[in-house]
Amino acid sequence: MVNVYDDRPDTQVPPAEVPDVHPPHAHSWIGKWVFSQDAKYIAIQYSGTAVAIGLVALVLSWLMRLQLGFPDTFAFAPEAYYQFITMHGMIMVIYLLTAIFLGGFGNYLIPLMVGARDMVFPFVNMLSYWVYLLAVLVLTVSFFVPGGPTGAGWTLYPPQAILSGTPGGQDSGIILMLLSLILFIIGFTMGGLNYVVTVLQARTRGMTLMRMPLTVWGIFTATVMALLAFPALFVACVMMLFDRLLGTSFFMPALVEMGEQLSYGGGSPIVFQHLFWFFGHPEVYIVALPAFGIVSDLIAVHARKNIFGYRMMVWAIVIIGALSFIVWAHHMYVSGMHPWFGFFFATTTLIIAVPTAIKVYNWVLTLWKGDIHLTLPMLFSLAFIVTFVNGGLTGLFLGNVVVDVPLSDTMFVVAHFHMVMGVAPLMVIFGAIYHWYPKVTGRMLNDAMGQIHFWVTFVGAYAIFFPMHYVGLVGVPRRYPEIGSAPYLSTPVDGLNAFISIAAFVVGAAQILFMFNIFWSLRHGREAGPNPWRAASLEWQTPHTPPRHGNWGDELPLVYRWAYDYSVPGAAEDFIAQNDPSPVRGEH
Amino acid sequence: MVVALALVVIVVGSILFHMLSPWWWTPIASNWGYIDTTLVITFWITGIVFAAVILFMAYCVWRFRHQPGRKAEFDPENRRLEIWLSVVTGLGVAAMLAPGLIVWKQFVTVPDDATEVEVFAQQWNWSFRLPGEDGRLGTSDARLISGENPLGVNPHDSFGQDDVIVELSDLYLPVDRPVKMMLRSIDVLHNFYVPEFRAKMDMVPGMVTFFWFTPTRTGEFEVLCAELCGVGHAFMRGYVQVVEEEDYQVWLQEQKTFADLSTDRRIRTAKSDQ
Amino acid sequence: MADTTTHGDRPQGVEGFVSDWSSDQRAFKRVSWGKAMMWIFLLSDTFIFSVFLLGYMSARMSTQSAWPNTNDVFALHVGAVELPLLLIAIMTFVLISSSGTMAMAVRCGYARARKSTAALMFLTAALGATFVGMQAFEWTKLIHEGVRPWSNPYGAEQFGASFFMITGFHGTHVSIGVLFLVIIATKIWRGDFDRPGRSWLKTGAGDYEAVEIMGLYWHFVDLVWVFIFAFFYLW
Numbered sequence A: 001m002v003n004v005y006d007d008r009p010d011t012q013v014p015p016a017e018v019p020d021v022h023p024p025h026a027h028s029w030i031g032k033w034v035f036s037q038d039a040k041y042i043a044i045q046y047s048g049t050a051v052a053i054g055l056v057a058l059v060l061s062w063l064m065r066l067q068l069g070f071p072d073t074f075a076f077a078p079e080a081y082y083q084f085i086t087m088h089g090m091i092m093v094i095y096l097l098t099a100i101f102l103g104g105f106g107n108y109l110i111p112l113m114v115g116a117r118d119m120v121f122p123f124v125n126m127l128s129y130w131v132y133l134l135a136v137l138v139l140t141v142s143f144f145v146p147g148g149p150t151g152a153g154w155t156l157y158p159p160q161a162i163l164s165g166t167p168g169g170q171d172s173g174i175i176l177m178l179l180s181l182i183l184f185i186i187g188f189t190m191g192g193l194n195y196v197v198t199v200l201q202a203r204t205r206g207m208t209l210m211r212m213p214l215t216v217w218g219i220f221t222a223t224v225m226a227l228l229a230f231p232a233l234f235v236a237c238v239m240m241l242f243d244r245l246l247g248t249s250f251f252m253p254a255l256v257e258m259g260e261q262l263s264y265g266g267g268s269p270i271v272f273q274h275l276f277w278f279f280g281h282p283e284v285y286i287v288a289l290p291a292f293g294i295v296s297d298l299i300a301v302h303a304r305k306n307i308f309g310y311r312m313m314v315w316a317i318v319i320i321g322a323l324s325f326i327v328w329a330h331h332m333y334v335s336g337m338h339p340w341f342g343f344f345f346a347t348t349t350l351i352i353a354v355p356t357a358i359k360v361y362n363w364v365l366t367l368w369k370g371d372i373h374l375t376l377p378m379l380f381s382l383a384f385i386v387t388f389v390n391g392g393l394t395g396l397f398l399g400n401v402v403v404d405v406p407l408s409d410t411m412f413v414v415a416h417f418h419m420v421m422g423v424a425p426l427m428v429i430f431g432a433i434y435h436w437y438p439k440v441t442g443r444m445l446n447d448a449m450g451q452i453h454f455w456v457t458f459v460g461a462y463a464i465f466f467p468m469h470y471v472g473l474v475g476v477p478r479r480y481p482e483i484g485s486a487p488y489l490s491t492p493v494d495g496l497n498a499f500i501s502i503a504a505f506v507v508g509a510a511q512i513l514f515m516f517n518i519f520w521s522l523r524h525g526r527e528a529g530p531n532p533w534r535a536a537s538l539e540w541q542t543p544h545t546p547p548r549h550g551n552w553g554d555e556l557p558l559v560y561r562w563a564y565d566y567s568v569p570g571a572a573e574d575f576i577a578q579n580d581p582s583p584v585r586g587e588h
Numbered sequence B: 001m002v003v004a005l006a007l008v009v010i011v012v013g014s015i016l017f018h019m020l021s022p023w024w025w026t027p028i029a030s031n032w033g034y035i036d037t038t039l040v041i042t043f044w045i046t047g048i049v050f051a052a053v054i055l056f057m058a059y060c061v062w063r064f065r066h067q068p069g070r071k072a073e074f075d076p077e078n079r080r081l082e083i084w085l086s087v088v089t090g091l092g093v094a095a096m097l098a099p100g101l102i103v104w105k106q107f108v109t110v111p112d113d114a115t116e117v118e119v120f121a122q123q124w125n126w127s128f129r130l131p132g133e134d135g136r137l138g139t140s141d142a143r144l145i146s147g148e149n150p151l152g153v154n155p156h157d158s159f160g161q162d163d164v165i166v167e168l169s170d171l172y173l174p175v176d177r178p179v180k181m182m183l184r185s186i187d188v189l190h191n192f193y194v195p196e197f198r199a200k201m202d203m204v205p206g207m208v209t210f211f212w213f214t215p216t217r218t219g220e221f222e223v224l225c226a227e228l229c230g231v232g233h234a235f236m237r238g239y240v241q242v243v244e245e246e247d248y249q250v251w252l253q254e255q256k257t258f259a260d261l262s263t264d265r266r267i268r269t270a271k272s273d274q
Numbered sequence C: 001m002a003d004t005t006t007h008g009d010r011p012q013g014v015e016g017f018v019s020d021w022s023s024d025q026r027a028f029k030r031v032s033w034g035k036a037m038m039w040i041f042l043l044s045d046t047f048i049f050s051v052f053l054l055g056y057m058s059a060r061m062s063t064q065s066a067w068p069n070t071n072d073v074f075a076l077h078v079g080a081v082e083l084p085l086l087l088i089a090i091m092t093f094v095l096i097s098s099s100g101t102m103a104m105a106v107r108c109g110y111a112r113a114r115k116s117t118a119a120l121m122f123l124t125a126a127l128g129a130t131f132v133g134m135q136a137f138e139w140t141k142l143i144h145e146g147v148r149p150w151s152n153p154y155g156a157e158q159f160g161a162s163f164f165m166i167t168g169f170h171g172t173h174v175s176i177g178v179l180f181l182v183i184i185a186t187k188i189w190r191g192d193f194d195r196p197g198r199s200w201l202k203t204g205a206g207d208y209e210a211v212e213i214m215g216l217y218w219h220f221v222d223l224v225w226v227f228i229f230a231f232f233y234l235w
Ligand code: HEA
Pocket: A155, A284, A285, A287, A288, A330, A331, A349, A350, A352, A353, A356, A357, A358, A360, A388, A389, A390, A391, A392, A393, A395, A396, A398, A399, A400, A404, A407, A408, A409, A413, A416, A417, A420, A421, A425, B049, B053, B088, B089, B090, B092, B093
């Protein structure tokens, strides 16, 4: 393994092994703007679709908050409420975060950051997007079918998910949901293979794995995990589809619904939970690792300092990825599985805290003795650290099996995963958009609007989810449209819930401003120039801004150094681009 | 400046909210005080870590903010520091995990003198079954469920005959006697959860799950369902009455056994036939 | 990308592995993009099949009713005699031998032997099709005997469910394989692979790697069958 810190810049780079092939050029208008095979364009299609459907989920969260905050004024039917949370959760995790991080940032950044002309198989890459879009459409359709979308909770636990006691259970809601997931997995696999092969086999000359920006490491690891975790979900969906459509009994024991005997028998609901969480836990890191990677780069660039402990950061990402395949049953401590599993899974779960901790420390230590520019990307990175540490630490409550017993299935869990998944990675997405928008469009996002957006979103989101932990602590279960007069509540939570709801509306409104900013700046944004942040990594060194088809003009860039040569002693500038051959560093 | 301040405010605010806000768990009514202790330990450790990390960050943001002429230091890594930090973290984790696992051991080992009580869940209500004189619950099966036999108790199992059936009403428990809750569902997942007892466990159709606890104070405690089970989930409530031994006996005498119930039913049907 | 070069003589073994992974451009020095993609896809697909089989095992364990005796369920009645596992033995034999012909096709591909490569691939496709045909026959037989995904006369209903699901999923894999075998073989036969210019199957004249990649997929599908065979018919 090359060791980075005395990895002196190369004087000359190895010769080419793979002939430099230009990706096929689109001739027709359609081929350029609709069925584009250019990863950069596919990335924008992915992100646009993801954000669009994400906004639907955001609106759903408002409806939920209306119900929870003001149950007397806005009483939705329980059916509706369960449909809200289910679609909200599923959309946010799968169709927004997974899609935008891997399909969006992955497609845009991987080829540029490793110095490739495009993904290795542009055609497959394009298919990936269209299948994803199809999945999103199927999901959307389920809102309009009779009976509405499924209300089984995003965990879709059988038997409940396919019985009449649950909205969409005996109608088409659940069927469409399962189909949509299957499509998503197929589509993702097409893209994922591209990302992995591009990183492994299509790097430019001089770009070793240990010189890749952490963004690429995060997305790469997450993609590999996804390729190994989604199969479990795929199979679970197929089996449940069989149970629902053909009346098989994979997950269905003998049961009596509303006093009538059903023809099912002999299946085990627990098996579904194992399959779901074997996918589900890696999934939560699939949306976390890209955020880890991206935020590392944002911090390094805007603190004008190399990321601290690069190698540790890389290994931490890999170790977290590996460990997260043996912790899934921490979601099942109270599921009735054999209690002895608790010892094993509690231990593995808490061990994950250590590599994660290292990452947190290194982010903070990167700020130490830095030259911190409080730009919007930096602000969002700080917000990420705050919310992620907070949410991660509450994870340790839940991971510690006995402590999970009273907290499981309460709003404490909801607060945990919103802080760590709902807020933290979204902060990174926002930061990343402010950071790379100039690359994509050639213009800066408006700063004034951005400042408002940041402060409202950060403070607001914290105000939503920090108090929510205490709602759970007093014992309010999750997935309760209203708690009503519950004698055990040491203090009523109505006031607190109303406060949370109001905070949620405010934060949501700020997102509208953000959307406006995105479109407004397209025309009126300040001209950015090729490298507004004076960043060293390769994507900022393209001959054109925004980069053209094929990214690099005639000559592929040659890489002489790692992506973090900031404030190098003796260097003229406070950064040295990766493709800059001048051999500073070495003398000292 | 502002940013650093905001970070400090976040930390201070969170700690103050934690200490001053009235929202805290309900007074415990079972032997699982250990769980609360573990939770408090975790709060301390994580709280300290949270404050430490964020405050350090705030300091950096303030101390190393960009000023004209400022240049960042170039230090790629520091093995000793990183190893040292990992060790401290490891200790922190261990300090939480160790007590946790010890308590979990107790949680999963049911004392021998615990009396079995069956909790029977269906969409969306609770019933209960207590072993009769013989102190044993009879076997049961979802396939046997009918209007006659709502809990699906096996009529051919002699142990079942004297089982006390408490249909759709409160469960009484004697204080200070360990009970093993045998959890059974016949339709979907449910979860028997009484906040004051701290314990909870899913109820899975097709299998019998369990947990044990000892009620430590008398009173009326609400039962909630803590696993999404369809539209009635939030309204699936019940009550556990923890009472003194003698009151418990009084209540027990009033209850009907499986045998009684089936005989009256037979009588009733016989009457209707004439 | 057959026309790639690896420069200098790289060290062997672990050392070589390390130096390859810490080098630039490519982590697998002798592997083209297409082949890498197929390998990784197969890894993912392995997980899918493993989970299917695990699901089947857990179903077989969790079910209360007795599992059908596979010996008589899958038996074939030739006249009066009942031959357990006959059909399945033939099917397995066919598929395994198709692996053989595929391997030969790959070797001919290395030698750029146009006609023989194409011929062998057609043969492989034929064998694959035969396999699918026999599977269709077995399905109809079982369905006639009243085996359904949701019930069957022999015992646990999970039997029918997992049988149709898993063999169906595998059968789909084989059929897709046959399809692509035919496509590639025809193109080779027509000599497309010996003409210059790149397409989605080749990078230039005489790039027969598509055959090899096809081979990877085909061998994988056969390997999976061996497991399905073991778990369904022998257990
Ligand atoms: C991005 C997503 C994400 C991430 C990163 C995490 C991270 C973690 N999660 Fe979370 N989790 C979810 C998303 C996520 N989770 C979701 C979506 C659910 C709910 C699913 C559902 O039921 O709907 C969930 C639920 C969930 C449960 C199940 C609760 C229940 O249903 O009963 C558990 C239990 O173990 C858990 C644990 C953890 C742990 C231990 C971590 C750890 O990885 C955290 C590690 C990080 C830190 C520890 C902070 C940084 C470390 C330091 C600052 C060092 C100092 C620390 C010490 C000295 C101890 N999570």
